[in-house]
Amino acid sequence: MSKLFVSEHPLIHTKMAMLRDEQTGTKEFREIIGEVASLLLYEATRDLPLKEVQVKTPIATATCKTIDTKLAMVPILRAGLGMTDGLLNLLPAAKIGHIGLYRDETTLEPVEYYCKLPLDIEERTVFLTDPMLATGGSADAAIGFLKARGVKNIIFLCILAATEGVERLQKNHPDVDIYAAAYDDGSLNEHGYIVPGLGDAGDRIFGTK
Ligand SMILES: O=P(O)(O)OC[C@H]1O[C@H](OP(=O)(O)OP(=O)(O)O)[C@H](O)[C@@H]1O
Numbered sequence: 001m002s003k004l005f006v007s008e009h010p011l012i013h014t015k016m017a018m019l020r021d022e023q024t025g026t027k028e029f030r031e032i033i034g035e036v037a038s039l040l041l042y043e044a045t046r047d048l049p050l051k052e053v054q055v056k057t058p059i060a061t062a063t064c065k066t067i068d069t070k071l072a073m074v075p076i077l078r079a080g081l082g083m084t085d086g087l088l089n090l091l092p093a094a095k096i097g098h099i100g101l102y103r104d105e106t107t108l109e110p111v112e113y114y115c116k117l118p119l120d121i122e123e124r125t126v127f128l129t130d131p132m133l134a135t136g137g138s139a140d141a142a143i144g145f146l147k148a149r150g151v152k153n154i155i156f157l158c159i160l161a162a163t164e165g166v167e168r169l170q171k172n173h174p175d176v177d178i179y180a181a182a183y184d185d186g187s188l189n190e191h192g193y194i195v196p197g198l199g200d201a202g203d204r205i206f207g208t209k
Pocket residue numbers: 076077078079080101102103104108110130131132133134135136137138139165192200201202203
């Protein structure tokens with residue numbers, strides 16, 4: 001079964017409290033989403049492979065280590081975009097793909113409207129990002145697209161995960177580790193929203209409601 005990492009870091013706890021607060025406005029919400037995404041990526045890159053390199057310092061040659069895999073970020077539009085700048089702060093050379101999905105409000109099923117991925121995506125370790133993992137339908141479908149393109153190493157990063165979504169991903173994609181800044185262990189409400197959650201992440205990031 002895949003790993004579920006849920007952060008217990010005091011910085012993330014504090015920022016999650018601000019994200020959950022209904023009084024937090026768009027500017028601050030967007031900034032904090034980026035900060036939490038960076039902190040989460042720090043954890044999610046911990047096990048990446050390393051290679052030795054020789055670096056000439058002003059004094060002598062040092063044996064150093066650098067990441068030994070090609071990387072890509074793939075945000076699930078639209079809300080996943082809110083995490084991208086935070087990730088690029090740590091890995092500015094990563095390639096970026098986009099998968100456009102929205103969740104049908106009635107059926108809660110994901111509807112695809114866009115997909116553009118780096119040509120060599122199958123050679124890359126892919127960080128798939130979406131702030132919210134609710135029913136898991138959107139992440140499940142996005143992982144399916146990546147696998148259909150031959151991607152073998154996928155790590156899913158989200159700000160808030162719910163039990164239903166985690167169980168769905170672990171059942172359908174046991175090879176994909178999940179990194180969440182927080183986890184809400186309860187049922188979704190009648191509209192498929194995470195409880196207590198943080199509301200509609202896309203609307204809060206982009207100020208559309
Ligand atoms: O786990 P699920 O039940 O699929 O729900 C999560 C999805 O719902 C939200 O997207 P939404 O459909 O609101 O689109 P948006 O990002 O354009 O706001 C969120 O950003 C996820 O993509």
